[in-house]
Amino acid sequence: MRIPPLYRHPIWQRFFAGAAVGGCISWLIFLFMFGTIQQKNTTLIERQAIRIKELNGHIQILEEDYQKLNKENEEMLTIQEIDIKIHNFERYGIRDRLGIYQAEESIKEDLRSLVAKDLTTVYKNKEVIKKTVENKTLKINGKQYKLVVKELYFYTTISLVLEIKLAD
Known part of the structure; x- marks a missing residue:
């Protein structure tokens, strides 16, 4: 098997050089877009994690208050x-x-x-x-x-x- 002699035709050389340059440029564009999307998602996840920690702290405080009030109410139960x-x-x-x-x-x-x-x-x-x-x-x-x-x-x-x- 023989490789066709495309190196002799400048049209084919320009086509393959354009394909290689286009592939590199499209790869760089893809990396830029993917990186910005990942950066946005990472900051969103970090903000949500901080918010979750704050809300869990609030929930814990509310649960402690709720249990304290339940205990006080149980102590005040009367026969009806x-x-x-x-x-x-x-x-x-x-x-x-x-x-x-x-x-x-x-x-x-x-x-x-x-x-x-x-x-x-x-x-x-x-x-x-x-x-x-x-x-x-x-x-x-x-x-x-x-x-x-x-x-x-x-x-x-x-x-x-x-x-x-x-x-x-």
Whole structure:
């Protein structure tokens, strides 16, 4: 194989020289454009990184304030409501829902003094509440019944789940 004798024709020499010079010039233009774009992006990223650090500092301060306020609010929680549920009354043949409702209301009246009290104070006296409810004797349909506390939940609402038993 032989290389064609293009070196003898000046037209081809000018073409290849122009292509080489054009390639070098276009490469320099590409490098300049790419460099300026990269410089803009680098400064943008640096500004954004600084802004992110500032915002993270603000977020951390706000979170600390938020946690502090939550802690203060938890300390100031008070009892707002008392919820009583009596279960297993069907077991003793009590079909009188009015009697059960009146029993629940009388227990609520006994515990009414706990409303608007501090949650921690009420929680510390949970055994007293339990004994108060368990020592109460109810009279429904001419029979005496005692209550047993099965579940006791504290938050802004005190929830009592009670079971009924025949009194001795």
